[in-house]
Amino acid sequence: MVGLVLLGVLVLAAGGCACVVWAERGGPRWVRGVATVTLAASELVRRSEKNRRRSLNRTTSDGE
Template identity: 55%
Template sequence: MLVLILSVVVLLLVGGCVCVFWAARGDAPRWARGVAKATLLGSELARGANGRSRSQHSGGDD
């Protein structure tokens, strides 16, 4: 069951990356541009969460 869930997540991530590439080319339909925006927003949120956790861990040593 866990393998199935992880496979679905990986397929969604790959699909999002394809939509980002397609939208960057400029000839993507509206739904693909929406998926690309959602993918980029999710990546920014993940990057921001990673940066906050790093700054909390490394900031207390001084």
């Protein structure tokens, strides 16, 4: 079951990346919408990872 969920996430990510490339080349409106959602989701993941690393650095430096 977990494998199917991971496969689904992989398919969605690959489809989102394909839409980003297609939108850059002037795809239809729905492709540009999917590309916008994909780029926004990637930005959220990037920011959350950056914040997580910062909080881990503060935790390790507080313990010393």
